[in-house]
Amino acid sequence: MRVLVVDDDPASRHVLAAHLAGLATCVMCASGPEAVETVRQALADGGSFDVVFLDIIMPHMDGHETLAHIREVEEAAGVVPENRMRAVMVTSMDDETNTMTALFDSQVSAYLVKPANRSELLEKLVALDLLSLE
Template identity: 40%
Template sequence: MEHTLNTRVLLVDDEEEFLSVLANRLEARDLKVSTATRGEEAVAIVDQKDFDAIILDMAMPGMDGLETLQKIKEKHPDAEIIILTGHGSIKAGVEAMKLGAEDFLEKPVDIRELMEKIQDAKEKRVLILQKKSQEEIEKILKSKSW
């Protein structure tokens, strides 16, 4: 897959063995992967660092995936979040999408499908950042009296 170089991904899942295996599989595909095992930890990491995609488990003790999604989106509305769950339901998926999730995948996840979703999220994020930069340039140009 092209354009994966420098793709920054945050994986959030309370199942540490799954988290480790998935992180290794993504790193083997040249992604830069950070991990968190709790929703609170994920929110703190996202406050410190930018990611092209956040892969978030739905069912976690404490702050669950939906609450974590809400907290991240409050401060970082442009965050591209993909929900992963082993306990998928249509209702939960719809709720996640309403709250701003980019996509919803069930475990066990197909690595090719996940890579496609990550690439889509990165491309969308790049477009959003380009648009913001263009708007900022236009704002600066308008504010100057040439």
Template identity: 40%
Template sequence: MKVLIVDDDLANRVVLQSFLRDKASRINMAANGEEAVQAFVMALDEQAPYTLILMDIIMPVMDGHGALETIREAEKDRGVSPGSEVKVIMVSCLEDQKNVCQAFFHGMATCYLTKPLSKEGLETALSGISL
């Protein structure tokens, strides 16, 4: 499983990386949505796409909602077939209805988890996703 962790807080990226260390063959990190989109598009163009993205919402430069929508556009532009899109777990301190709905309905997020995240919570979410 190839994973991209996107969060502007280094401590959060390191914690998520430690949670996934035993499950992922490769883990890359990005500090904002723009970096995430660049990494995603490069991996897709190299035909080595990410299997899973963990994405924060509140970040500088480009937020998680914008990044996810741009990633979905890139998939469409490159002919990724429906159902084969990268799985995305939004990981945020925001749990209001507006942000949750935007993640699912505009960004087609796979899952939405609120911080602080536990290893058990992430494992439960991953068990419900076909990777």
């Protein structure tokens, strides 16, 4: 499994990557624009990511905006909706408005509240059919 982790906080990026160690190859980005370019380059190279973990609140380009741009890049590359990477929004707030916006407006599959714990993260990946724990 290839995972893109996008968060302006280095500690948060590393926590998610540590939880995924041995289960996935992680690419980490510190900003929305960096993530969009990383996806663009991966698609140009004939690859992609299975899932992107996006912090909702980031400076300059938040998680919602970043995902919208990623979806535009996927569409321009001819990736059909059912083959697009899954998106999991990550937030330090237990904010129902942001969560509902993420889940319904941005084609997000799930959300995690920081700090993410490993068991909850793995449960999300299993629910998204990205991981089997058998």
